[in-house]
Amino acid sequence: MAERIVLDGAAIATVDGPEHVEGHVVVKGDRIAAVGAGRAEPGPGERIDVRGCLITPGLVNTHHHLYQHATRGYAADAPLFEWLTRLYPVWAGLDEDIAHAAAAAGLARLALSGATTAADHHYVFPRGGGDVFGAVVAAAGSIGLRLHAVRGSMDRGRSRGGLPPDSLVEDPDAALAGTDAAIGRFHDPSPSSTVRVAVGPCSPFSASERLLRDCAELARARGVRLHTHLAETADEQRQCLAETGRTPVEYADDVGWLGPDVWLAHTVHLTAPEVARLAGTGTGSAHCPASNGRLGAGTAPLRELLDAGVPVGLGVDGAASNESGGLGEELRQALLTARARGGPAALSVREALHAATLGGARCLGRQEEIGSLRPGKLADLAVWRLDGLEHAGIEDPVAALVLGPPPPLRLLLRGGRPLVEDGRLSSVSEVDLARDLRTASTAIRARAERLEVAP
Numbered sequence: 487m488a489e490r491i492v493l494d495g496a497a498i499a500t501v502d503g504p505e506h507v508e509g510h511v512v513v514k515g516d517r518i519a520a521v522g523a524g525r526a527e528p529g530p531g532e533r534i535d536v537r538g539c540l541i542t543p544g545l546v547n548t549h550h551h552l553y554q555h556a557t558r559g560y561a562a563d564a565p566l567f568e569w570l571t572r573l574y575p576v577w578a579g580l581d582e583d584i585a586h587a588a589a590a591a592g593l594a595r596l597a598l599s600g601a602t603t604a605a606d607h608h609y610v611f612p613r614g615g616g617d618v619f620g621a622v623v624a625a626a627g628s629i630g631l632r633l634h635a636v637r638g639s640m641d642r643g644r645s646r647g648g649l650p651p652d653s654l655v656e657d658p659d660a661a662l663a664g665t666d667a668a669i670g671r672f673h674d675p676s677p678s679s680t681v682r683v684a685v686g687p688c689s690p691f692s693a694s695e696r697l698l699r700d701c702a703e704l705a706r707a708r709g710v711r712l713h714t715h716l717a718e719t720a721d722e723q724r725q726c727l728a729e730t731g732r733t734p735v736e737y738a739d740d741v742g743w744l745g746p747d748v749w750l751a752h753t754v755h756l757t758a759p760e761v762a763r764l765a766g767t768g769t770g771s772a773h774c775p776a777s778n779g780r781l782g783a784g785t786a787p788l789r790e791l792l793d794a795g796v797p798v799g800l801g802v803d804g805a806a807s808n809e810s811g812g813l814g815e816e817l818r819q820a821l822l823t824a825r826a827r828g829g830p831a832a833l834s835v836r837e838a839l840h841a842a843t844l845g846g847a848r849c850l851g852r853q854e855e856i857g858s859l860r861p862g863k864l865a866d867l868a869v870w871r872l873d874g875l876e877h878a879g880i881e882d883p884v885a886a887l888v889l890g891p892p893p894p895l896r897l898l899l900r901g902g903r904p905l906v907e908d909g910r911l912s913s914v915s916e917v918d919l920a921r922d923l924r925t926a927s928t929a930i931r932a933r934a935e936r937l938e939v940a941p
């Protein structure tokens with residue numbers, strides 16, 4: 487594409503500024519140069535007529551496990567702890583080839599549903615599985631999304647009261663060394679970075695107190711962000727109270743896991759003082775409504791979190807607990823879930839779009855770089871087609887985006903580079919990705935069946 491691109495004639499939802507019924511966005515290099523009403527001033531570069539479309543910031547996915555794309559559909563009716571117990575032995579068969587195929591497929595789904603940034607929480611490092619973390623980073627390079635690669639870890643196997651088999655967990659020293667190495671190898675703190683690393687012991691029920699504390703210390707020494715699962719299910723709540731005498735949020739607070747550099751997946755089971763504590767510490771929440779529904783985990787108190795000022799982003803989670811893996815549809819899911827729980831005022835269509843963009847950027851510490859359409863920010867944007875059968879006639883384009891089915895993409899740009907054009911990935915064949923995903927899914931299932939651990 488040209489160094490300068492002019493998108494003319496679309497409705498525009500900037501998210502943190504005025505909306506335009508018909509306006510323009512000018513992209514120069516990897517940045518947004520101008521946003522406004524009406525047609526852009528004449529100038530050099532490529533002019534694209536995008537009438538009938540809505541331009542929004544590229545969506546930001548704040549929680550995922552891309553490797554799970556190779557294990558979708560398992561334990562279809564099980565709650566979290568049973569689902570984990572059945573899947574961990576299958577995940578022990580992961581290797582770098584399977585991780586690459588699964589991550590590429592998952593990132594492609596995200597791109598085709600409007601996402602330009604993805605956080606991936608990777609905590610499974612089977613012995614002999616090769617460089618699974620590097621495989622996920624490489625997949626992001628081929629599909630083109632910005633990646634926040636969370637180097638996860640677990641050190642509580644079954645012999646220490648955890649759910650994973652002992653063979654799948656790491657020694658805490660090895661987990662810390664591996665995390666430190668991942669930061670050194672991949673983390674790029676520059677504003678236009680396409681790969682950043684965060685530190686992410688998997689959860690309080692699969693990581694020891696020592697690992698949680700040491701990981702928090704490491705992250706802060708290296709200046710990277712912290713991410714974990716917290717307060718997802720009532721079972722977790724009960725186990726945490728029984729083991730520590732504290733709720734998951736109280737426990738996280740005590741071990742250094744609340745703060746403006748932390749974002750937490752789920753935060754479903756919270757008391758009012760805990761919501762206030764998250765807000766007071768600046769801790770972010772990655773809200774994953776489809777996954778919470780799939781596992782019957784409950785519904786997060788979204789209205790309360792937003793009213794308290796907690797940074798809230800959306801996450802697809804999964805893909806073994808959200809087989810779709812698309813972020814576009816999560817806007818609608820978030821809205822329906824919030825209103826089913828809290829009534830019609832629990833989430834507006836614009837709040838849903840905000841969570842999927844700027845809210846997510848806040849969770850990842852990137853609100854100055856991405857998440858809204860403003861001159862000077864990175865040119866990460868989605869051009870949604872709203873002129874087809876699914877959305878035609880809906881006057882408010884943001885309502886069409888959130889309440890209708892995820893629209894096809896006319897264009898998806900990450901830093902001015904096209905990732906999707908006319909509903910198709912720009913750089914990779916979907917047919918090839920699907921073939922590789924089938925091969926990977928078959929391979930990991932065959933390993934599980936050989937070991938007689940397939941659920």
Ligand code: ZN
Pocket residue numbers: 549550551607715751803804
């Ligand atoms: Zn998760």
